[in-house]
Amino acid sequence: MRISILVLLAVVGATPGLAQTPIVDESEPNDSVRTADSVALGDQARGVVNPAGDLDTWFVDLTAGQFLSVDVDAAQVGSPLDATLELIAPDGTTSLAFNDDFDGFDSRISYRVPQSGRYYVVIRAFGATGGPGLTYAINFDKVTCPVVGTEQEPNDTPGTAAPVAIGDSGSGEVCPQDDNPAGDVDYWAITARAGTTIELDVDAAALGLFVDPVIALYASDGTTQLAFNDDADGADSRFQYSIITTGTYYATVADAAGSGNP
Incomplete structure (x- = not known):
């Protein structure tokens, strides 16, 4: 049989955003999961990797089965930033995914989360560089199959x-x-x-x-x-x-x- x-x-692809995408600016310090800035799906996070060695951490609350898309816009819009992205599990330590240079020097992670909880996204400059001109935007959305x-x-x-x-x-x-x-x-x-x-x-x-x-x-x-x-x-x-x-x-x-x- x-x-x-x-x-x-x-x-x-990612779910089309609204005509007016909510903008969330970073607030330092945000270099750890304890001080992470909050965003929601559909938001665009903006910040700058400065000084050298700086990292910015963002958190987003997700439901089991959601397919997260985290997409950096930096080099393609004129920023000298060569960004890396890392997705951290709700325990605040386990690395679930890492990406460097998905689209030119910009990075993207797409990940279906296995459990509900608070997930963390960390953006850094490749080589631990930094400076006032290394600006970025991160688009938080969900991939819809x-x-x-x-x-x-x-x-x-x-x-x-x-x-x-x-x-x-x-x-x-x-x-x-x-x-x-x-x-x-x-x-x-x-x-x-x-x-x-x-x-x-x-x-x-x-x-x-x-x-x-x-x-x-x-x-x-x-x-x-x-x-x-x-x-x-x-x-x-x-x-x-x-x-x-x-x-x-x-x-x-x-x-x-x-x-x-x-």
């Missing part, structure tokens, strides 16, 4: 898996530009009886889509991997698995490069 999962790749096919984001865990029946097809997208090392992973929930042999077949590259999909099957506990495949059909993936115990199983689809936009 076959389950076919069609993986689409949509053009994804359009609703495509039968999946619904977020579906990055067994608890949020999209249901698909044996014999049916599911379709969705691998959302691009995620700096989480795991990239976007889509979960599908399958109910199967003991003795059933299921086939998972992903169509993406064969349709001309720019994604190299990998698929896996997990047991009812959501953590024990039962099967995995990459590139059974060219860049597309496929495998068969014989079910031993009746229950709910979880198929995952991700991009081999850990990003929806290799």
Whole structure:
């Protein structure tokens, strides 16, 4: 019995901002999580990396599953700043993502947060330089993955898996530009009886889509991997698995490069 999962790749970007973007100016000192300046999604933070070795810290409160976009405008608008960005977890110490020179000398981080809480963004000058002319703007927004096919984001865990029946097809997208090392992973929930042999077949590259999909099957506990495949059909993936115990199983689809936009 076959389950076919069609993986689409949509053009994804930050949610368009309002015509009047709220501006938040930095207030020194803001060089630690304890003194971080506050921003909200949709705001533009502005500041200057001065003196040499200065770093500016901003915090934003997020809800689990939100896809944060943090984008620096500096060099592209004439500032001599070569900015680096770092995203810090709510514990105030764990580094979740780092970027330097995404767009020329400007940096950007996109990250789907796994839990609700206060996240911190740190901007520095490369090489620990600084000066009164090293101005910047940081755009805080969220990446919106359009609703495509039968999946619904977020579906990055067994608890949020999209249901698909044996014999049916599911379709969705691998959302691009995620700096989480795991990239976007889509979960599908399958109910199967003991003795059933299921086939998972992903169509993406064969349709001309720019994604190299990998698929896996997990047991009812959501953590024990039962099967995995990459590139059974060219860049597309496929495998068969014989079910031993009746229950709910979880198929995952991700991009081999850990990003929806290799």
